[in-house]
Amino acid sequence: xxxxxxxxxxxxxxxxxxxxxxxxxxxxxxxxxxxxxxxxxxxxxxxxxxxxxxxxxxxxxxxxxxxxxxxxxxxxxxxxxxxxxxxxxxxxxxxxxxxxxxxxxxxxxxxxxxxxxxxxxxxxxxxxxxxxxxxxxxxxxxxxxxxxxxxxxxxxxxxxxxxxxxxxxxxxxxxxxxxxxxxxxxxxxxxxxxxxxxxxxxxxxxxxxxxxxxxxxxxxx
Amino acid sequence: xxxxxxxxxxxxxxxxxxxxxxxxxxxxxxxxxxxxxxxxxxxxxxxxxxxxxxxxxxxxxxxxxxxxxxxxxxxxxxxxxxxxxxxxxxxxxxxxxxxxxxxxxxxxxxxxxxxxxxxxxxxxxxxxxxxxxxxxxxxxxxxxxxxxxxxxxxxxxxxxxxxxxxxxxxxxxxxxxxxxxxxxxxxxxxxxxxxxxxxxxxxxxxxxxx
Numbered sequence: 001x002x003x004x005x006x007x008x009x010x011x012x013x014x015x016x017x018x019x020x021x022x023x024x025x026x027x028x029x030x031x032x033x034x035x036x037x038x039x040x041x042x043x044x045x046x047x048x049x050x051x052x053x054x055x056x057x058x059x060x061x062x063x064x065x066x067x068x069x070x071x072x073x074x075x076x077x078x079x080x081x082x083x084x085x086x087x088x089x090x091x092x093x094x095x096x097x098x099x100x101x102x103x104x105x106x107x108x109x110x111x112x113x114x115x116x117x118x119x120x121x122x123x124x125x126x127x128x129x130x131x132x133x134x135x136x137x138x139x140x141x142x143x144x145x146x147x148x149x150x151x152x153x154x155x156x157x158x159x160x161x162x163x164x165x166x167x168x169x170x171x172x173x174x175x176x177x178x179x180x181x182x183x184x185x186x187x188x189x190x191x192x193x194x195x196x197x198x199x200x201x202x203x204x205x206x207x208x209x210x211x212x213x214x215x216x217x218x219x220x221x
Numbered sequence: 222x223x224x225x226x227x228x229x230x231x232x233x234x235x236x237x238x239x240x241x242x243x244x245x246x247x248x249x250x251x252x253x254x255x256x257x258x259x260x261x262x263x264x265x266x267x268x269x270x271x272x273x274x275x276x277x278x279x280x281x282x283x284x285x286x287x288x289x290x291x292x293x294x295x296x297x298x299x300x301x302x303x304x305x306x307x308x309x310x311x312x313x314x315x316x317x318x319x320x321x322x323x324x325x326x327x328x329x330x331x332x333x334x335x336x337x338x339x340x341x342x343x344x345x346x347x348x349x350x351x352x353x354x355x356x357x358x359x360x361x362x363x364x365x366x367x368x369x370x371x372x373x374x375x376x377x378x379x380x381x382x383x384x385x386x387x388x389x390x391x392x393x394x395x396x397x398x399x400x401x402x403x404x405x406x407x408x409x410x411x412x413x414x415x416x417x418x419x420x421x422x423x424x425x426x427x428x429x430x431x
Contacts, residue, residue: 091396098404171403
C-alpha cells in the first residue's frame with residue numbers, strides 16, 4: 001500500500017477536472033451568493049454584538065452592490081456608511097470546489113461528505129474574516145474615533161489579522177482544508193490479505209491456503 | 222523428496238514454513254496498519270510546517286523595509302514587463318512605478334496582484350514538504366518563474382479587459398484570475414511533490430527527507 005496524491009496522471013485529466021470543478025463551484029457560488037451573504041452577515045453580526053459593549057453594530061448585506069454595509073447606532077445620521085466587498089470574502093469556495101474535483105470519482109459519498117464538511121469549516125473562516133474586517137475598520141479607518149477607542153496594540157492586532165487574510169489567508173484556507181483529503185491509499189498488493197479484512201475471513205483464507213499446500217505436497221510426493 | 226515423503230518431517234517443515242510466512246505476514250499487516258496513521262501524521266506535520274512558514278513569510282513581507290526595498294521594486298518590474306506585453310499587443314501604455322496607464326484606463330498593481338500571494342503559498346508548501354534542499358531549490362525557482370509568467374498574462378489581460386470591456390473587469394479581477402492563480406500554484410506544487418510522493422509513503426527511506 002502506498003500513500004499518493006489524488007492527482008490524475010494525465011495533464012488533460014487534471015485540467016478537465018479542475019475546469020469542471022471550477023465551473024460547478026462558480027455556478028453554486030453565483031447562485032447562492034445573496035442568501036449566503038445574508039447568513040454570513042447575520043453570523044458575524046452575532047459575534048460582533050457579543051464582543052462589544054454596548055452592542056451597537058448591524059451588518060446589512062446589499063444584494064445590488066454585493067457589499068455588506070456596516071451600521072452602528074452611534075454613527076452620525078448624515079455620515080456615509082462603510083461597505084465591505086462581499087465577493088472578496090467568500091470567492092475561495094470556488095477554489096475549494098476545483099480542488100475537490102481533482103479526486104477520482106468526486107461524486108462518491110465519502111468525498112461529497114468530506115466536501116460538505118470542509119465547506120462548513122470554510123464558512124466559519126468567512127465569519128471570522130468578516131469579524132476581523134469590521135474590527136479593522138473600527139480600529140483604523142474612523143479617524144479620531146478609532147484613535148480614541150483603539151490603542152496601538154489593538155490597532156496592530158486587528159489590522160495584522162485582516163491583512164494576513166487578505167494577502168494569503170483567503171487563498172491558503174481552501175488548500176489547508178483540502179489537504180487532509182488529498183492523500184489516498186493505493187496499490188494494495190495482489191494476493192495479499194488486506195489489513196482491513198475481518199479477522200474471521202482472514203482465518204478462513206489462511207485455512208484454505210493450508211489445504212492447498214497439503215494437496216500440492218501430496219502431488220509432489 | 223524423501224524427506225518430504227516422511228509425514229512427520231513434512232508436517233514440521235510445512236509448519237515451519239507456514240509459521241515463518243505467517244510471522245512475515247503479520248509484520249507486514251502491522252506495518253500497513255501502522256502506515257496509514259503514519260502517513261496521516263506526516264500529512265498533518267506538513268500542514269503545521271506549511272502554516273508556520275506561511276506566517277513567517279507573511280510577517281517578513283509585511284515589514285516596511287522589506288516592502289520598500291523588495292516588494293515595491295519587484296511590483297514595478299512586474300508592471301514594466303506587463304507593459305512590454307501590452308505594447309506587443311498594440312496598446313499604447315506607459316509605466317509609472319507600479320502603475321500602467323493609457324489615455325483611457327489605468328491599473329495600479331499592488332500586493333495580491335503581483336503574484337506574491339501564490340508565490341508565498343507555493344514556496345511555503347515546497348519548503349514544508351520533506352525533500353532535499355537541491356530539489357526544493359529547483360522547485361522554488363521553476364515554480365516562481367511559472368507563476369510570474371502566468372501573472373504577466375493576468376496583468377496584461379486585466380488591463381486589456383479594463384480598457385475594452387470594463388463591465389467584465391471586476392468579476393475577472395476578483396474571482397477568475399485570483400482563483401486561477403491559486404489553483405495553478407497548488408497544481409504546480411502537487412506536480413512537484415508527486416515526484417517525491419514516496420517521501421510521504423509509510424515505507425519511505427529517510428534519505429532525501431529533511
